[in-house]
């Protein structure tokens with residue numbers, strides 16, 4: 001009889017992270033250092049532990065819009081080349097220390113130009129940071145360039161993603177408040193990306209329901225869904241437990257559309273009421289292509305290992321489940337097929353096999 005995986009054991013497992021915001025994962029000490037260096041004077045506190053707690057608590061509002069307000073402070077200190085290099089390098093280090101072997105980390109270049117950096121300079125600084133932070137640490141980190149859905153710069157950001165795709169940018173995303181800002185506002189950018197054979201994911205079905213998911217897939221052509229939790233609204237479970245999938249839910253499952261699920265973040269923004277009731281339980285049971293992520297490690301005080309450990313505790317998952325989530329994520333990455341396969345067969349499966357053998 002094997003025991004349930006513990007947090008320490010999970011940290012040793014080779015993990016894959018596809019949904020993590022660079023400006024949502026800055027170390028509290030770094031925010032304080034950078035605020036001092038760059039003259040940013042709006043931080044709620046300059047005590048490191050108080051700041052850590054402030055982010056977590058301020059993000060617990062139950063509203064996506066209020067949750068997003070906390071980013072003013074991280075974005076506020078990420079306006080210089082040195083700051084971006086440092087934050088990106090530390091991000092890669094922190095993920096490697098958590099046992100992540102492959103990551104796609106996203107951020108919105110347009111939010112980092114208020115002190116005069118160009119979009120290209122922002123992208124180059126972040127890529128340099130990822131390179132410095134991953135060197136010799138057994139991790140590969142690529143970038144996803146995000147456009148903000150309430151702004152009108154998505155075409156420019158899509159072009160930027162295509163320009164940098166062979167040097168570390170894996171794809172494109174849109175984020176920000178969802179209600180009132182449907183993805184079809186950015187249709188020209190998505191159509192351009194499709195013509196360029198590029199990959200993109202869309203935050204959809206987090207702060208708004210099925211119409212947002214439907215547009216993201218059927219109008220915009222998203223390869224993956226950021227969160228996608230509200231797909232649950234298209235699934236009915238009869239009293240005897242038999243599930244009935246509506247047409248959209250069936251499409252998502254049949255086409256193996258990856259769902260980038262971020263359970264702790266969903267509890268904080270009100271997209272789910274408790275972990276036990278989080279749609280991930282049913283979606284995993286129905287074999288949707290579920291993957292597990294952090295969203296914002298600072299705001300949620302989390303890591304991939306912690307997200308996994310919470311799921312183990314709530315749903316009783318074992319090593320096979322955690323490996324399934326991980327292989328699902330690796331299959332869904334925006335890098336070439338042969339490189340995904342090499343990581344699955346050369347790193348992920350042997351790593352989990354060893355942990356299972358020791359358990």
Ligand SMILES: O=c1[nH]cnc2c1ncn2[C@H]1C[C@H](O)[C@@H](CO)O1
Pocket residue numbers: 021022023024068071075106107108111146175176177203206265295296
């Ligand atoms: O969970 C999220 N939903 C929508 N937008 C988000 C989420 N987490 C972060 N963002 C926004 C705030 C960041 O400034 C931006 C780029 O990373 O993306």
Ligand SMILES: [Zn+2]
Pocket residue numbers: 019021175203226295
């Ligand atoms: Zn997100």
